[in-house]
Amino acid sequence: MDCIFCKIIAGEVFSEKVFENENIFAFLDINPKAKIHVLVVPKKHIKSVKHLEQADKNLAGELFLVAQKIAKEKNLEGYKLVINVGREGGQLVDHLHLHLLSGDV
Numbered sequence: 058m059d060c061i062f063c064k065i066i067a068g069e070v071f072s073e074k075v076f077e078n079e080n081i082f083a084f085l086d087i088n089p090k091a092k093i094h095v096l097v098v099p100k101k102h103i104k105s106v107k108h109l110e111q112a113d114k115n116l117a118g119e120l121f122l123v124a125q126k127i128a129k130e131k132n133l134e135g136y137k138l139v140i141n142v143g144r145e146g147g148q149l150v151d152h153l154h155l156h157l158l159s160g161d162v
């Protein structure tokens with residue numbers, strides 16, 4: 058599958074890894090839109106929020122908990138969490154991801 062985030066998760070494309078467990082991978086955005094810009098990504102290839110299923114309920118929740126954990130570890134006082142959905146929603150990479158942004162957002 059020709060998915061840049063799947064390649065990052067597999068270690069085939071370099072990324073600045075921030076967090077990894079069995080379900081989730083997080084790394085620095087290559088083109089940061091804030092002082093802190095981390096992408097939190099499920100390892101499972103899910104195209105977008107539109108493609109989430111009941112079986113993904115725990116995984117979807119874990120995305121937020123991992124973002125919270127990263128924010129805590131980075132001592133972020135406040136932050137913005139963004140998920141773009143579809144081209145008209147600003148989604149350019151078709152692998153579900155949550156943007157964690159903080160500072161000058």
Ligand code: AMP
Nearest residue numbers: 061072085086087088141147148149150
């Ligand atoms: P979105 O527009 O929500 O699909 O966001 C995709 C994000 O992925 C953008 O903020 C890009 O800067 C980022 N991005 C694309 N390719 C890479 C890469 N190889 N490493 C890190 N971030 C990337």
